Amino acid sequence: MLAPAGRDAAVLSDLFWVMLTGAVVLWLLMNGLMLYVTRINPEKMSRRRAEVLILGGGVIFPAVTLAALLVFSLSEMPQQRAIGEGLIVKVTGEKWWWRVEYWPDPDGSPIVSANEIRLPTGQRSEIELGANEVIHSFWIPVLGGKTDMIPGRKTRMSLEPTEVGNFRGQCTEFCGLSHALMAFGVVVESPEDFKAWLEREATDAVAPTDAQSRRGKEIFDGSGCGACHAVRGTDATGKVGPDLTHLGSRTTLAAGTLPMTVSALEDWLRDPERLKPGAKMPAYDHLSPADLTSLAVYLRGLE
């Protein structure tokens, strides 16, 4: 949050540096005084001065300073929670991954994705948050503050990215066994790039072109993967796990846990429990190494 890429994070970062400076000065003054009265000059001083100190240091000074801090930061609050200017991103916390829907038009139909958040610069996007099973919290440190995702409730926030780049977000409410492994990639793009990406994301999955990918798709269909996962444009329509339509175009695998590579996909398919304790994804270690590789190649190819 000290290298901000969003409007809110930048304001809070500036606020932090101001408060830090003040805090250091105050700390030095208070402890310098303590050192002075105990070590440097332990002799008696006037009682009147001591009472002035209690009143001035304990009441007047903090009242004035804190009032100023409160006025500034509380007036910042509505701004940081302002309603978004168009794009709505609905994020639902699952154990332990993120269900993501983009609603460019609130009355239209959503573009479904998972485990990665893409946002355009130059506008404030609305983030709607929910959760299944347990409480999570949605946080992208470089962009702004976090908001909890609570089962049975809808919460909301908004973000205004200013810098293009790849960042990281993470769950910040303890949500069980693999809380530590519930992160996500964040990609901030220019409005044009974002629009292009969103159009691509809305399309169906690409069909496998080479033999190995085709073999991978057969294994995918034959192993029942579609019961939990959806790959749009195929028979796989499961809703339990993350949508895989454009899996290969994401920057990370398994909710920010692994890089998006064929070998990471193989490791993940073979033994998800080792990489993410408690994950609901079953192990496919009964597949032959060659089949696993084919499956991984197919999945990596879903760009």
Add this chain to the structure above:
Amino acid sequence: MNRNPTKFWRRWPDPIPHPKAEGVFPPTQAMLSEPVDPATAEAQAARLRKVWKLPTGAHYWTAVNNDQVGKWYTMTAFGFMLMAGLLALAIRVQLAVPDNDVLSADRFNQFFTMHGSAMMFLFAVPLFEAFSILLLPGLLGARDMPFPRLSAYGYWSFLIGGCFVLGSILFDVAPSSGWFMYPPLATEGEGIGPDIWLLGLSFIEVASIAAAVELIVGTIKCRPPGMRINLMPLYAWYVLVVGVMILFAFPPLIAGDFLFELQRSLDWPFFDPERGGDPLLWQHLFWIFGHPEVYIIFLPSIAIASMVVPTAARQPMVGYSWVVLSAVGTGFLSFGLWVHHMFTTGLPQLSLGFFSAASEAVVIPTGVQLFAFVATLMVGRVTMSLPILWIAGAFAVFTVGGLTGVMVALAPFDWQVHDTYFIVAHLHYTLFGGMVFPIIGGVYYFYPFFTKKMLSQRLGRWSFWTTFIGFNVAFMPMHIAGLMGMPRRIFTYPEASGWGLVNLISTFGAFIVAAGILIFAWDLIRPKSRQPLTERNPWRAGTLEWSHSVPDESWGVRSIPYITSRYPLWDQPDIVERMDSGRYYLADAREGLRETIITSAVDAIPQSVARVTGPAVCTLVAAFFTGGAFILPVFHLYWAAGVSGALAVAAVIWWLWTSTAQVPETPMKDVGLGLRLPTYVSGPDAPGWWAIFITMTGDATAFASLVFAMFYYWTANPDFPPQDAIHTNLFWIAAGAIFFILSWAATFGARLLNRRTLVKYARALLVAGPIAALCGAACLALAFWVSGMDPATHAYPALVAAIIVWTLAHVVLGGIMQLYCLAGSLKGKLTPQYDADLWNTTLFWHFLLATCIIAALVVGPLPRLL
């Protein structure tokens, strides 16, 4: 008593008057300077020594003296702290490098959950109570706490509960949902971990409340004659403030635990959004407890500093009344801050703004207290000693935590750093600075009072500098980790995060802290038998505890002094000599009973002599079975738990019957200095009445939390109670309420009649009372049962059922108390003159009636109107 029953209303006798103190008070200078005959003094001392003798051999563990119980309590809490510290080291090892696998995810989650839970519930709060039990009678020149057996009961409960909760880690079944236990994670949690947390810690909370009740009564009723409330040592003020805070802060958590455990064992959906519940209700109940908890931990260390600093400065505290006002102010404000733990839950901005401002406001009373210390040191001539070194270290560390606290209290800034390592750093700076450093300073300061030996100056300095440097090395980098985006409670992190270096430094620092604490622990327990005893008042302090003789006597003070100053050892010449010679009050134990003086709450005018209880095994038995009642349900052994609970009640009755409100051999006794005091008082003059009053205030707070839950659902959920909900049967509710009123009237009437010597009528009412209570209970249960409500279907019937269960349990207790009074009356333990039990039962019933009527309204007509 030959009265005509048909005409008694015409011959309504006057009540027997309550006995009052007689004779001279305050004592004159002439009386005080009159010498005591040495032979008499020697005989008195011998009798006192015999009465206050500690049990020996295996019976030692039946001791109830505050100095023994306090010592066990302190050492046990310290032991739990070392274990929780070990867990912290394991956590730090796991986080030392990225992608580490020393601990599995599950074990890591168990460890951080238990680290937090143990530090809070098994160390920070109990240590304050332990320390205060050890210290308070000394500060107040009292012989013991007002209810020594209650202290012992609290201690044994704490030991059993603590071992149970912490021991679960050895079986790999410890709670792993975090010390805050948020549902649905914790309600859905598999295994017995959450049950261990809920039931084990509820048990300890009950023990904590018991200790708080005793400390409050001790502070307001056991002060020495003349020590008006504005002459109390500041430590006693803090005991009072913190005791009251415990009394109001713990019950909401107990109510929450109650609902939570009902959901886990019976599937009543209080926190399940699918069935009308709300996970945020728990967060509110938890933090209404959790935030005051922070100040419950922090204020005692200010209390210690307020004893050490004036001594170091050889100067009375500057701004005594400001400090008292600030302490009370902090206590009040701390109940209005809880939402700052929930800034990210999406609450309306208006409430965020309010709680943000309230959180900042608490800086002011805290600042006043801190600056009062600096001011006192300024005015005095400071002689540097080890305790003040620890206090100065505490000041340095705490101010860092305070300043980051100012930052995180701002809601928008908190949105960024909430649940990151910035908060971990912040809270450890406040808790180490606001608790660990001052407590250790307090141990160095008070150790000669507790043991009449000195701790080592050299080890103390080593320990201080090691801990101080290690602490900053461990926790300063955590601020940076948090600002870099590292969330709390993660068992691992990827290398690419860049958090590796700061974490490695933190781990390194954690081990330095551990070394520092170990040096202190060694200093504490190293054998000191060959070390000479200290002098009597080694720091030249001004407060009463330093009047205790060397070598120690278990009677506390030889005679209870008359106090006219905040620093009597500085301002009242000859006070120690006069106490020693038995010139003051209660210098003798002629009847062979343990006694201390009870004074009025504000002006400390002597009111009575309390006969306090001695060694007993019944408290141990009671604690053991109470433990069974809480622990067995974890393993779903509900019948065994019920039996254990019944045995616990029996043991408590045995304890009360054999030791409290005993008919004295004489109604008045001479306590010295021309003063005669009653040996038995009932009603508001009696400490037992205050104990019931205070306990029931806490109990009412828990009940209010359940009622709050009803209104909370109503405000948070647009369809509550649901449109088509079944309600309780109003007829039976009304019938129940009428029976409860009758039972209350019977109890109240019994007290009035008994005091007017109409014993037969009183007994008749005490028979009618429990019958009416039983009928009322049956009606209330019927009101639910005939309606056909099913608690498992929705939060509404579940909450109605929970309120009814809560009320019924209290009614049963009320019935037992009525029967106890009846038995007392029949056996001659309760007479028209000696009727304390009946006063206490009536007081209980006042609260109970309020509970019953409110419960009837809340489960009956109210939901129909919502």
